[in-house]
Amino acid sequence: MPEPLVVPTPTSVTGALPDGLLTAFAGYEDALATNDLAALDAWFAPGENTLRGDAAGLLVGHDAISGFRGARSARSGTVARGIRSLHVRVIDPRHAVIVSVNAPDAGGAGLLTQLWSLSAAGDWQVEVAQVAGPPAAINPTVWRLVGNPLMAAAASGTLAGETIAVKDLYDIIGFTVGAGNPAYLREASPATETAAAVAALLGAGASVRGIAQTDEFAYSIAGDNEHYGTPPNVRVPGGLPGGSSSGPAAAVALGQASIGLATDTAGSIRVPASYQGLWGLRSTHGAVDRAGLLPLAPSFDTVGWLTRTPGVLRAAAAASLDPSQQTSAAQADAPTRFAVSSALVFACDDDVQDVFVAGLDRLTRAGLLPAPDLVDVGDLAEALRIFRAIQMAEAWKSNGDWVTAHPGTLGAAVAGRFEIASRTDPAAEAEARIALAAARERLDAVLDGRILLLPSASSTAPSRHANPAAIDATRTATLTLTSPAGIGGYPALSVPLFESRGKPVGLCLVGPRHTDLALIDIGAKLAAGR
């Protein structure tokens, strides 16, 4: 037999307490305690105007709220808590706001503000709710370790006061590298030196806030690590954050760090930057020292950064790029001509195409950009095939021994990729290397010193609940966009310039090798003049 409802005594009431209101409040708490989804659905007012907000964002409409509840597992949905105080503000006999402080059995305090209204049928229902639970010590989807700081700055400099979220692929002295996989982490030894890219930022005055999550071995662009969970996307509640630099990107988007130190082999910086509305630079291949970085595919692996502002991105890049290359002729001569490939644009979802075309048109009409030249970048499917062949061969060389020795420890999507990679044929790899060199020469010739403009990803952030096939299709389309920079070893900047129905879309600038800083300056001008 269910226990009878305990109707709490209000701490304060203004106005005349309507009949049934407190019983309804108690009924809602009871439904929450038992995770009674049908009852919770009934306590929320039907229709498109019901609101429920919490730390993860605002849900609009009864269906969205109901869907969110359904997605929570029975266990995490159940909330055992007592009411510590209860304040009722009666507006009229049919409306009241209730503010309650609750004490979860698991510790901390929660706060709940609800607008209750009496329906035509005589039922009290929640029209608006804001829910706050106790803060967690750490968000494990974003971070593996966090400190205040984890490592202090090594000197003062242009990055003084900035905080770094270090992707869990870089060595930090005294700490282990986890590479997004718990089994790998367990066997890792503490690093005896700090990676060059981390040291460069520390030397310019930044401190390390923590070690941030990555897709396993950086071999994904989704950002949905099966072991540690999917980080939030601040700009697209319910959307994937993008990966593999999912943790650094989310940390920066959340304001929990100001620099995400990341890597980009096939889009791992550009994709989360695009999905989350951040600045992201994949540096020229080889222009930043990769010592102390766990490799995925060394022919394409690059160091790079995610930030909220172009100023911090530029300072991070300037502190990290090989000084001899910063003062080279290439770095000094900023490109002044731009190129667009319609084949690359057509690889995108319709909404991204629309936003990109309209956005470029706006920028050129505003005089911020000269009209770009249309270029033919050749057979994109063939370019992607070559890129993937080399990436797979090198990924297997980097990680195959470990993967073989640890069956069953990888998430399904990454395991599948390694499984295909394990079948790399040496002859096919040799052929692909020759094709790669040719493709690179062809791209150099086609772009001819111009900056290639394209969307940073083929879509806005997909839903976290998208099926694997849909995510894989998005992956292939996005890799079509990201692989040219990999083939050319070019720097690529994602500028948070566009939006499709509130969801960010990055404008990607792919420049000649060693134009890293010039790209940021150009991107900053576009963003400022927008």
Added chain:
Amino acid sequence: MPEPLVVPTPTSVTGALPDGLLTAFAGYEDALATNDLAALDAWFAPGENTLRGDAAGLLVGHDAISGFRGARSARSGTVARGIRSLHVRVIDPRHAVIVSVNAPDAGGAGLLTQLWSLSAAGDWQVEVAQVAGPPAAINPTVWRLVGNPLMAAAASGTLAGETIAVKDLYDIIGFTVGAGNPAYLREASPATETAAAVAALLGAGASVRGIAQTDEFAYSIAGDNEHYGTPPNVRVPGGLPGGSSSGPAAAVALGQASIGLATDTAGSIRVPASYQGLWGLRSTHGAVDRAGLLPLAPSFDTVGWLTRTPGVLRAAAAASLDPSQQTSAAQADAPTRFAVSSALVFACDDDVQDVFVAGLDRLTRAGLLPAPDLVDVGDLAEALRIFRAIQMAEAWKSNGDWVTAHPGTLGAAVAGRFEIASRTDPAAEAEARIALAAARERLDAVLDGRILLLPSASSTAPSRHANPAAIDATRTATLTLTSPAGIGGYPALSVPLFESRGKPVGLCLVGPRHTDLALIDIGAKLAAGR
């Protein structure tokens, strides 16, 4: 000239939008952006019924809200943010609820729910507000380092699934000890071994969640570290957390860890346990190995734990106590007689005296406790003098060299204590050691195998804004209560059993040496039967 107000366009509206409402909303955001305290005061409705809640708790009444704003510095008060979406639910021409999602310049997203009402004078004012800002990566008042986990369990056992907040005085292999002082931390070397008390918990299946803050060198019972800030008190918003084990206690109260591994020399576990409504055990002096623990005053230093439940406390103690002592006659024979000293009760604030006397009366009338015997514990001022003399002498021996070499690096209150300690006279110390031995013998005789019952602290949690003189007076009164356990080397358990106007007051059980587990069992029965 101030910029004109930008009145945002609502994302959705139900009902007829009243005149002036959105302008009022924009005016409030503008006042927040400029931290215009007078304007913010005016936007909130006057009187006792206005509510404002956030992660730190619920403020009731216009004065409390105004006081909170005044306490924020101009810099931290200023909030630069844009509005991302805005939903208006009009209840009637004089009432509306507005829910807005904002985008702070510093990253992340904020959520705000407000009940607006039109005053008799025709002004729109906020009657109720719930505010949520972006979550921080780490709460630096509670933690110095946090991990997922920071260190994994070493085995399975009775503490499987439990998480430890380790006070920043214990060695953890590979990590430094900071002792609550940034200068000390900077010079510290990573530990080469893990402290015995940490290893015992890891060996029983718990993992380390992180390294938690402490008052400097554990030499305080306030919990107001000047360098890292004052942790929250979940049960008393605006109240001190108690110290020196402030971080472990707050971590456990917040639900961010389930075991606070702490130390108690003169109340550093019992005081935060009492202030925050937690279970806290100071173990029998010497009964838990202190290897790898930074000493304060070794004659009194003890290992202990803070938890939310007696079950976890008992498991932590059982895993940590020297096994030879757990099976001794003393541990096996639980005391059945109890004692009360009216002098110790009179040392407390009136409200604590009332709560304690009424609480004991309730427990005895319920048959949970036999009527305690009244005992005369002697001259409390003299006992405290002896305790402090030895504590000061040993604190200076432990830390004097470091303190002397680092002038100006300690917070004022702790610096003052070390300054007095530095003047310890060897002859006076020798005299005090003789007096201490005599006092201990006397206490043993007076208590005669009974459990001494007393309040765990002389007051409920003082306000964070109390002046130093008031905090010092509370400190002296509380040390009068805590020093007998130090003098006798007794275990002391704080049970979260009482409340004074919603603020917790611990019932302290001081038992004969090596009755640690028996005390927890007795405390658990009292709590269950309450």
